[in-house]
Amino acid sequence: DAGVIQSPRHEVTEMGQEVTLRCKPISGHDYLFWYRQTMMRGLELLIYFNNNVPIDDSGMPEDRFSAKMPNASFSTLKIQPSEPRDSAVYFCASSLGGFNSPLHFGNGTRLTVT
């Protein structure tokens, strides 16, 4: 199994630009999570999906952030327009489901907004 695949690994963009982060979960996993990690705030859950349906998006910072999961093997996190304070590492994770299932993380995307 290839694990959770995220792209790009690094993204540098200018303020105001649209940014799209991509994630391919592990095949067969029903849950997909998007996290943001910063030194100041640690790991923050942005949103999670169950069977492609968004379940809890209360962690999405504001309307500039949106996430989609058009099918079981692909999800995107979009920021439009991006701001310098969005600079962080964004992780995607997937799990089989149920609260006893550990999360499997991708390598993360380091986003820098200048």
Next chain:
Amino acid sequence: AQTVTQSQPEMSVQEAETVTLSCTYDTSENNYYLFWYKQPPSRQMILVIRQEAYKQQNATENRFSVNFQKAAKSFSLKISDSQLGDTAMYFCAFMAHMDSNYQLIWGAGTKLIIKP
């Protein structure tokens, strides 16, 4: 509200020593899971070990073991015979199904440095 506290921001030990990372949590739930994740400089989050709350026996994975004290709500991680590759951030996490939602609460992390 559920909380997870890691009281040690940073620790360092000599290679081959044993080190214990502390984690306490607060919850009113009876059924839950606890996890330790490791994040090395490569930044990928890797599951180290997990513990089911209803199991009294402490989980072990090779050199990694936990001391789970349910009444005290404590879940410490012991690393025996520490190796340079154990240098990483270690995160404690608590997971339960609450209010029809999947709740995973993370601690702030402990930076562990293994010195040669």
